[in-house]
Amino acid sequence: MGNTATNSIESMSKNLQNVKCDFPILQKTFHGKRLTYLDSAASTQKPNAVIDCISNFLKNDYANIHRGVYALSQRSTERYEKARRDVAQFIHAKTPKEIVFLRGTTEGINLIANTFGRARVGQGDEVLISSMEHHSNIVPWQLLCLEKKAQLKTIPMFKDGSLDLSKIESLISSKTKLISIVHVSNALGTINPIKDIVEIGKKHDIPVIVDGAQSAAHLEVNVQELGCDFFIFSGHKVYGPTGIGALYGRYELLKEMPPYQGGGEMIESVSFEKSTFKLPPDRFEAGTPDIMGAVGLSAAIEYISEIGFDTIGKHEATLLKYAHKQLQQIKGLEIIGTALSKSGVISFVLDGIHPHDIATILDQDGIAVRAGHHCAQPVMDYFGVPATTRASIGIYNNEEDIDALVSALHHVQEIFK
Numbered sequence: 001m002g003n004t005a006t007n008s009i010e011s012m013s014k015n016l017q018n019v020k021c022d023f024p025i026l027q028k029t030f031h032g033k034r035l036t037y038l039d040s041a042a043s044t045q046k047p048n049a050v051i052d053c054i055s056n057f058l059k060n061d062y063a064n065i066h067r068g069v070y071a072l073s074q075r076s077t078e079r080y081e082k083a084r085r086d087v088a089q090f091i092h093a094k095t096p097k098e099i100v101f102l103r104g105t106t107e108g109i110n111l112i113a114n115t116f117g118r119a120r121v122g123q124g125d126e127v128l129i130s131s132m133e134h135h136s137n138i139v140p141w142q143l144l145c146l147e148k149k150a151q152l153k154t155i156p157m158f159k160d161g162s163l164d165l166s167k168i169e170s171l172i173s174s175k176t177k178l179i180s181i182v183h184v185s186n187a188l189g190t191i192n193p194i195k196d197i198v199e200i201g202k203k204h205d206i207p208v209i210v211d212g213a214q215s216a217a218h219l220e221v222n223v224q225e226l227g228c229d230f231f232i233f234s235g236h237k238v239y240g241p242t243g244i245g246a247l248y249g250r251y252e253l254l255k256e257m258p259p260y261q262g263g264g265e266m267i268e269s270v271s272f273e274k275s276t277f278k279l280p281p282d283r284f285e286a287g288t289p290d291i292m293g294a295v296g297l298s299a300a301i302e303y304i305s306e307i308g309f310d311t312i313g314k315h316e317a318t319l320l321k322y323a324h325k326q327l328q329q330i331k332g333l334e335i336i337g338t339a340l341s342k343s344g345v346i347s348f349v350l351d352g353i354h355p356h357d358i359a360t361i362l363d364q365d366g367i368a369v370r371a372g373h374h375c376a377q378p379v380m381d382y383f384g385v386p387a388t389t390r391a392s393i394g395i396y397n398n399e400e401d402i403d404a405l406v407s408a409l410h411h412v413q414e415i416f417k
């Protein structure tokens with residue numbers, strides 16, 4: 001991509017009015033109703049730009065990468081490595097060498113826990129996370145703590161779903177070896193003050209890992225400005241394919257880290273006595289990677305970069321405000337997660353009606369929302385609910401979608417009267 005995405009951001013701002021037309025699935029009907037897709041926090045839909053790019057790549061440029069001397073393999077390799085450059089530019093890494101391709105956020109956090117974490121955390125040490133983490137930023141640390149006889153600690157939150165940062169200092173000691181924190185909560189929408197948390201981490205010489213699964217599609221991420229040591233996101237939540245994600249790590253740290261998985265492509269030399277390993281990022285990409293996933297992710301990045309985060313941010317903030325206002329007018333509806341700094345995730349409960357029933361009835365009206373614990377059971381426990389219904393916003397949503405949701409919720413209430 002070179003500078004093209006940045007140039008495009010400046011030169012054109014796509015009209016979000018017509019953006020739905022870029023997504024073929026949004027033209028479909030379900031149960032005879034136009035699809036109102038409000039589940040982008042689970043996964044975003046894919047624009048033609050991504051679908052066509054993958055299809056064209058497979059038709060014209062695909063071969064296995066890195067190993068081939070023939071032209072087609074070199075072309076395919078170049079597309080894969082261009083994707084790495086695109087990701088680096090997208091999140092403002094210093095160099096593409098700081099970008100590791102892997103399956104997604106879950107695999108990224110597991111990679112860090114099993115390499116960096118395992119080397120850094122010892123018996124009696126502590127790992128600090130927040131009380132609003134997705135299970136994928138809890139369980140890998142729990143497993144590590146179990147193995148090392150270390151302790152997992154959590155930064156508490158207030159009832160509006162914002163973190164109580166005043167408690168961080170008292171939770172940190174010389175035993176704290178890592179902080180791993182979600183950028184945007186998938187269950188509450190809260191945008192956490194990563195820069196402040198990194199600053200606290202730096203003061204105590206504690207590396208900070210950021211789970212960017214819910215932020216990368218909605219906020220401009222600048223890892224150098226954030227100052228974090230690691231940042232991970234998933235392709236499928238930024239309008240790209242599933243099966244691909246990216247891990248950013250400061251190069252000095254990546255270089256220190258042992259391999260995660262062993263196999264082809266990550267080695268320098270192998271004998272039965274001993275193997276030596278390549279430098280990062282190759283060291284962490286054992287085996288044939290998701291080549292078409294990376295190429296599709298690069299197309300997705302180009303697509304959202306053309307729209308630009310100024311446009312995306314304004315659109316989604318306006319829509320979130322509208323949704324809050326409309327939903328709060330429904331009697332018996334309570335929004336869970338009302339932090340001032342909030343992204344387009346609206347979790348709610350409706351008096352006397354189970355979220356699964358709500359989501360099932362909404363589906364009959366063509367509305368796709370999620371119901372459950374959203375892989376954040378401790379968040380549900382904190383708010384004293386077994387589950388919530390969650391509507392989440394993407395670039396293609398508009399006021400009409402929110403109106404459809406509100407009207408369908410009235411319908412739900414009618415049924416349960």
Ligand code: PMP
Nearest residue numbers: 104105106134136186213214234
């Ligand atoms: N963290 C957060 C905050 C998430 O929302 C998700 C996905 N719901 C994940 C991590 C895991 O992402 P993935 O399933 O793509 O690995």
